[in-house]
Amino acid sequence: MTIREFKMPDVGEGLTEAEILKWFVQPGDTVTDGQVVCEVETAKAAVELPIPFDGVVHALLFEEGTTVDVGQVIISVQTGPSGEAAEAEVPAAEAPATATATAAAPAPAQVEEPAVAARQPVLVGYGVSQASTKRRPRKAAGDVAAQNGTAAPAVVPAQPVATVTQNGTAAAAGAARALAKPPVRKLAKDLGIDLATIVPTGDGGVVTREDVHAAAAAAIAPQVAAPVAAAPAPVQAPAEVPAQAAPAQAGRETRIPVKxxxxxxxxxxxxxxxxxxxxxxxxxxxxxxxxxxxxxxxxxxxxxxxxxxxxxxxxxxxxxxxxxxxxxxxxxxxxxxxxxxxxxxxxxxxxxxxxxxxxxxxxxxxxxxxxxxxxxxxxxxxxxxxxxxxxxxxxxxxxxxxxxxxxxxxxxxxxxxxxxxxxxxxxxxxxxxxxxxxxxxxxxxxxxxxxxxxxxxxxxxxxxxxxxxxxxxxxxxxxxxxx
Known part of the structure; x- marks a missing residue:
C-alpha cells in the first residue's frame, strides 16, 4: 500500500493560496486520474481541481472554508494493492514501537505511535498518517524539564485533572492536545477560549463549535453575576467601562474574515x-x-x-x-x-x-x-x-x-x-x-x-x-x- 499526496496547485498566475469551497469526495471513495475532487476559490474565480492519479481517498487534510497555501497537501490517496505492508516507510529508529503496535492491532495497516494512541479516532491533521516517515514524537513538558535539569513549572498540576464527556468517558486534561477541527480552533482563538478547558461533546471526544460558544457564554455570565453574588456591597465599576459593557458589545459588531x-x-x-x-x-x-x-x-x-x-x-x-x-x-x-x-x-x-x-x-x-x-x-x-x-x-x-x-x-x-x-x-x-x-x-x-x-x-x-x-x-x- 502506498499513500500519495496531492498538493494545492498554482492554478492562476502568481497564486499563493486558495480557499476550499467544496469537497466532492470523502475518505474511502475511489477516485480516478482526472476526476474532480474539490472546488477552490483562487484569486478571483472558482476552479475545480482534478486529481492526477487513481486510488482510494485516505484523508481530506482541510475542511471546507479553509484557506490553504499553494504547495500544501490537501488530500491523500491510497494506491496499489490494499494488502501490501508499509514497513518500508517506517524509519529504523521507530521500528520497535511500530512492531509492538502492529502486533496488538487487528489490522496491519492501522499502525499507531503509542504517544498519540489517545487521539483516536484520527481526525484530519491529527494522529498518524500512513505516509509519515520521519515525524518525531512530541515531548511532554516534564521530559523537557528533566533534560534541562529544572523542575516543571508550578502551573502544571502533579496529577492530570480528569474531565468527563457526555458519553461517560474520562479524559486527562492537559495529557493530550484537545481534538478540534481547524475552523473550531480559530473560533476558540478569536473568542479567547482555551480548548483544553472545554468538555467536548463531539464523537470521539472532539470539541465542536457549539462547545466553544457554550464556553464563551459561560465565561461572560460570571462576569455579570459576580459583583452581586460575591460582594456584600455593590462594586463601583470604573467610569469609562460600564459594568454591562461586555455582554452588550457582543451584538454590536460582526467580524468577517478577509479572504x-x-x-x-x-x-x-x-x-x-x-x-x-x-x-x-x-x-x-x-x-x-x-x-x-x-x-x-x-x-x-x-x-x-x-x-x-x-x-x-x-x-x-x-x-x-x-x-x-x-x-x-x-x-x-x-x-x-x-x-x-x-x-x-x-x-x-x-x-x-x-x-x-x-x-x-x-x-x-x-x-x-x-x-x-x-x-x-x-x-x-x-x-x-x-x-x-x-x-x-x-x-x-x-x-x-x-x-x-x-x-x-x-x-x-x-x-x-x-x-x-x-x-x-x-x-x-x-x-x-x-x-x-x-x-x-x-x-x-x-x-x-x-x-x-x-x-x-x-x-x-x-x-x-x-x-x-x-x-x-x-x-x-x-x-x-x-x-
Missing part, C-alpha cells in the same frame, strides 16, 4: 494605489445621439437576440479612441525599466458578483465587430455572475471599464487594475438642462472619469484620449468615420 476575492482585491488596490501615480480627469457631455442609436440598434432585425446597451457603444468608443491614441495602451515594466506598448486591447469589464468585484477582460477586443463585441460582453457578464470566470480570463488586461452609473452614481475616481495603464468610470446618464444649438433643452448627459498611470500617460495624452471618447459618444457616426 478570497475581498482579500485579493484589497491587496491589488493597495499595491496599485501606492505603486502607480494616479491622475484622474473628468468630462461631462451630451449623449442624446448615442442613446437614440442604442434604441435604433435594438430595433434592427440584423441584431436581433443581441444585448444592446449604452455600455456596448461606450466600449466601442474606447476602442476607437485607443486606435487614435495608441500610446495609451501600454504597461510599465519596473524590473526592465521599460514601457511596453501593446498592439492588442484586452478590454477589462468590472463585474459585481456574489463573491465580490472581479475584472475579466475581452481578449483582442480591438479586432471584434459590434456584434462580436456584444456577444463577448454578454458572455463575460453571465460567466462572472455564475462564478465560473477562469483565472486566464482575468489576466493580461490592458485597460478597464467600470460602470458605476448603473447605481445612479455620477462618477468616481477609480483605482487602476494592477498592470494596466488606465481605467474609465462611466457615470449615470440623466436627463438634464443643456445648451443645444444655442438654446437650453433637456438632453441626456453623462460624466466620464479617466484614471491613468502618470508614468505612462502624461496630461496631454490623457486629455486627448478622454476627449476622443466623448467626441465619439456625442456624435456616434464617428464610430464609422474614425474607425
Amino acid at each position: 478570497g476575492v475581498r482579500k485579493v482585491t484589497a491587496q491589488a488596490m493597495v499595491g496599485s494605489a501606492f505603486t502607480a501615480p494616479h491622475v484622474t480627469e473628468f468630462i461631462t457631455f451630451d449623449v442624446t445621439r448615442t442613446m437614440k442609436l442604442v434604441q435604433e440598434l435594438k430595433e434592427d432585425p440584423d441584431l436581433a437576440g443581441l444585448r444592446i446597451n449604452p455600455l456596448l457603444l461606450i466600449a466601442k468608443a474606447v476602442l476607437v479612441a485607443i486606435r487614435r491614441n495608441p500610446d495609451v495602451n501600454a504597461s510599465w515594466d519596473e524590473a526592465a525599466q521599460e514601457i511596453v506598448l501593446k498592439h492588442y486591447v484586452n478590454l477589462g469589464i468590472a463585474a459585481a458578483t456574489p463573491r465580490g468585484l472581479i475584472v475579466p477582460n475581452i481578449k483582442d477586443a480591438h479586432a471584434l465587430t459590434l456584434r462580436e463585441l456584444s456577444e463577448a460582453l454578454s458572455g463575460l457578464v453571465a460567466t462572472a455572475r455564475d462564478g465560473k470566470t477562469s483565472p486566464a480570463d482575468m489576466q493580461n488586461g490592458t485597460l478597464t471599464l467600470t460602470n458605476v452609473g448603473v447605481f445612479g452614481v455620477d462618477t468616481g475616481t477609480p483605482i487602476l487594475n494592477p498592470g494596466e495603464s488606465a481605467i474609465l468610470a462611466v457615470g449615470a446618464i440623466k436627463l438634464q438642462p443643456w445648451v443645444h444649438k444655442g438654446k437650453v433643452k433637456p438632453r441626456q448627459v453623462t460624466t466620464l472619469a479617466l484614471s491613468f498611470d502618470h508614468r505612462l500617460i502624461d496630461g496631454e495624452l490623457g486629455s486627448r484620449f478622454l476627449a476622443d471618447i466623448a467626441a465619439v459618444l456625442e456624435h456616434p457616426r464617428r464610430l464609422v468615420t474614425w474607425a
